Amino acid sequence: MSKKVLIVGGVAGGASTAARLRRMDEDAEIIMFERGEYISFANCGLPYYIGGTIKERDALLVQTPEKMKARFNIDVRVKNEVIKIDKEKKEVEVKDLDSGKTYRESYDYLVLSPGSTPLKPPIPGIDSPNIFTLWNIPDTDAIKEYIDTKKPKRAVVVGGGFIGLEMAENLHDRGLDVSIVEMADQVMAPMDYEMAQIIHQHIKSKDVKLHLKDGVKSFEYRSGVTTVTLQSGKTIDADIVMLSIGVRPNSELAKDCGLELNQRGGIKVDGYLKTTDENIFAIGDAIEVTDFVNNKKTMVPLAGPANKQGRIVANNIIGRKEKYKGTQGTSIAKVFDLTVASTGNNEKTLKRLGMEYNKDYKVSITHSKSHAGYYPGAIPMTIKLIFTPKGEVLGAQIVGYDGVDKRIDVIASAIRFGGTIYDLKELELAYAPPYSSAKDPVNMAGFTAENILNGDMDVIQWHELDKIDKDNTIILDIREPEERELGYIEGSINIPLNELRDRLDELDKDKLIVPYCAIGLRAYIATRILVQNGFKVKNLSGGYTTYSCVFC
């Protein structure tokens, strides 16, 4: 007998489930409920439509109910909200939002892909008419309409996550004067502090104002202008305000019918994406997943996982047992001209889990060019690699202008395969001058990590610098004098690398030597010379580039 499958939510996870299920099973009865007016839309493209990069609204609508019917024979019911699940009877209660009528529909399997909703905390004035959140097509239409007709000049974006930054860029593209307000000391939570500094510099270089470590205390709307008052007392006047301070899972339905949730409201699922009920699966933003790297439970609201989970659930429904192996949180965002990407765990996460730098995990920071330096257009990227003392790769963060997406995908793949930094150094990646170097940035990160683990190069991180015993440390700038003129670390002395072998007697063997150069490469060579001459040495990881990002 053919199965009857109901799907709640008609976008990333839901529509993917429906399409795969139909391909695998022509006979199943498939009904997809969507409380909104649209299905299968390109959530991730919304900011770019507002900014004008994506010109046609239609481009955002990947599928329509009519097309889903014609191609996949799916009964799509938009403006139909599932308001109750009756697990015992295997039925849902649905409200037709146009007529206001409710009806019931039975199922053999129910798939929940209800997504999440932007947070809107009870800040005074948050419901002002020029304060928006961006999550779906109606939101997009409203924001675009507001900009097109009201022609706001000043925007405040509250929240420096990837959607906030994408909105900041797109509002800036539309000619608005943009300020970003962020409670934390950095934007882009998946990045560690020193990596976020590169983003901060870049954002500021675009004349976007950045208010860090400052939350919103209140909004006050008066004739088209909202005055945003921050915790610090600062006030900013805005003609439009974008709120993007996080999301919460749409799990009320699941909760009400007694499915197990985690503390953050994420629906709990097993390895097969089945909820605590035998006949209900759940996927996407609304579920709790296993962190692929640290094996703890977490939530990762991203489209890639949602789409893949949809396919897996469809397979499980037709009786093929397929496991979802966890989410590593690979993510990427364009932030003006920068690309910001990460995969696996960052240091903040590891510390939260009680792991200690240099004992439980190690870090290397390298700056490598996007492709061969002699071919035009090569631009450096910064790679932060985090790994265990045994070499297992725990995570990576990359910020740069070109080729960042490639390197994060390679490292993300390595993590998926349980790879080590020794694998990274061996990877045989494609090299021709327009694309890479004979030693790719990923290989370089691998080499550097290996040198750290082998004890060939001890490193000191920027955050360890203020703890050093200044009296017993020599900070050694091994760059050329011309480079030093553009800035240097206070208190450092200068011996250019090529003179080092001849000037070793100027250095005190009883002190710790901390050599640095622009990026760490020459200082590594200095490290090797010094170590082999009996000095205690720690190379400044990431060199002056990372140092100056954090401190200057």
Add this chain to the structure above:
Amino acid sequence: MSKKVLIVGGVAGGASTAARLRRMDEDAEIIMFERGEYISFANCGLPYYIGGTIKERDALLVQTPEKMKARFNIDVRVKNEVIKIDKEKKEVEVKDLDSGKTYRESYDYLVLSPGSTPLKPPIPGIDSPNIFTLWNIPDTDAIKEYIDTKKPKRAVVVGGGFIGLEMAENLHDRGLDVSIVEMADQVMAPMDYEMAQIIHQHIKSKDVKLHLKDGVKSFEYRSGVTTVTLQSGKTIDADIVMLSIGVRPNSELAKDCGLELNQRGGIKVDGYLKTTDENIFAIGDAIEVTDFVNNKKTMVPLAGPANKQGRIVANNIIGRKEKYKGTQGTSIAKVFDLTVASTGNNEKTLKRLGMEYNKDYKVSITHSKSHAGYYPGAIPMTIKLIFTPKGEVLGAQIVGYDGVDKRIDVIASAIRFGGTIYDLKELELAYAPPYSSAKDPVNMAGFTAENILNGDMDVIQWHELDKIDKDNTIILDIREPEERELGYIEGSINIPLNELRDRLDELDKDKLIVPYCAIGLRAYIATRILVQNGFKVKNLSGGYTTYSCVFC
């Protein structure tokens, strides 16, 4: 006691060995011999300097003897050719090419990185003054000088390998009228025939003439013009001729002193890159390596492997045992606006090894957009994935305009980790609209391969089409009528996908149905509908896009 290490060859492999060795061992005596005038130059950049993309000649010189001395304390001897190895005495004989004098130098370890030399077969007229090969700086200077002063208008490039094609592009950039002559039926040997067809079309679209399946019979030079006569009898007049028909390893030295070579003259080495002599290592273009995928011996003259091998040999010399695990032949080239890349084995190689399509290996061809279709600039790339019936990835080839390098590197990494197509579908790659899709092209290739292996979708390759029993096959074009107007497969009938479910009775269940669409995706949906309705079906792999590349 400190070691004395001699290195023959001062470019990719040699200079990398020297640099790493010095970093690891301050005390070693390191002498690097280079018979040419330059060391450490960017071989791979030479065509782009000739073409003008790289403006400064100095950019090609990554290191100079003086800088290698200052930074790495290496005794670099340019214009010094090692002309004999005395294994027993552990000495080499060196000729100082300026003075003509010879001298001997002893060693503890000898490293051979002598590279290779472009082939120049004894074709009549091959020594004409306007016939060039490109391998080093003097070659480059000569070619550039010839173009700058003689202002040739017509160029013939003999050989359609990556250097030939790079030269064709760069000569074309300089305004020359270019013809390529290639003996095989395709350019770019690492690609299989159908993939090369995309390159052929692109080259022709640039008004570069392509003479395939035709070799050079003779050259005849007369007052600045060389008439190139082909085997077919065709003649082409050229003001300049570039020869790039392959290379042979510079292994005479090794051979003369009794080191073991393979049939192609490649120096044999063990897993530690040691030759058949205990104190001699060899690396780079001159050695035989193990194919990482099929475990057979092969030769892969590429810079990435040479550089990495140099580092490994240095490690082995200082007593750290490090293995070189083989070369998978990951390679990439820019061919005008196209990027052409491959990794692992192609079908030609597998066939040569006696493997049979559909029995020993399977193939999927997919066309996916470089990033989300709704974000501007998305362009399709073609991915050919080759895998075993168990799913192990054997190789991949990709041709496209954007994002090709990323996907080949991801698949190259998967191969390195012994990955399967099931891994490819699960890889959690970075997604935001400017960079990828929620299902990355690599995931898509994985899904498609899985569908083939699971039996969800049987496929037929373009080369099987002429073997089908026409009377018992229906070629079913499931595209829209508008698409069909632009070209279709002779003898096919048309039922648009969205009408298929209602028109099944028009199809004969006793016949094999071969559905096709533009790229294979819709035809896969058609396949699933048909199969579940009791039809025998094979989806045309790669769809009309691949078909028309080969046959139109």
